[in-house]
Amino acid sequence: MTAPANDARVLICDCDGVLIDSETIAADVLVRELEARWPGVAARPIVLPLLGLRTERVLDCASARVGRALADSDIEAIRRSVEAAAVQAPIVDGIDAALARIDLTIACASNSRRHYVDAALRRTGLKRFFGERLFCADGVARPKPAPDVYLAAAQALGVAPSQCLVVEDSATGVTAASAAGMTVLGFVGGGHASPRQVDALRAIGARRVFDDMRELPGLVSR
Incomplete structure (x- = not known):
């Protein structure tokens, strides 16, 4: 298992484009x-x-x-x-093995509705990493790019935003997590990613941008 070398206590993943290649x-x-x-x-x-x-x-x-x-x-x-x-999309390549190596509480924060996120994670077998730690747009006042869903996750999990490490694949998501005061890793390995996305995610606050989920445990430990 990979333990963090930083102050992170929680890893929060977006769903679409990070967990599910949808x-x-x-x-x-x-x-x-x-x-x-x-x-x-x-x-x-x-x-x-x-x-x-x-x-x-x-x-x-x-x-x-x-x-x-x-x-x-x-x-x-x-x-x-x-x-x-x-909801029928495959998982992002390597995400299951990566999550299995990470010794943090793992949660999901999505701009999708909870019933969809729950169904997608159950179908793919990823639900075992998250339990009921699913925070979705239909549970907050404002969806991403507002920080509401990330702030709700931190509050529910009993941690400060600064103790949360986030994986996001879109400018919308990186903006939301950064506004919540969280450290963000930008993922550009999904089927929809483009070369311009790397620069875009860095420009709006992603600490690192990566394209292979096998890198995630190492990034978490830094």
């Missing part, structure tokens, strides 16, 4: 659903920069960008389609 799947569903509703619109360049936000927020931003509204029923239908596809 962001590419989610993006594909969003693009398909939007292009079906908005003929002539190329949705992918609009959607990709918004990954990490809640699905509802992605759709709001996309609507504003193209000047086309979505009915509430469309938003709910798209959200359900995204969840149904993403």
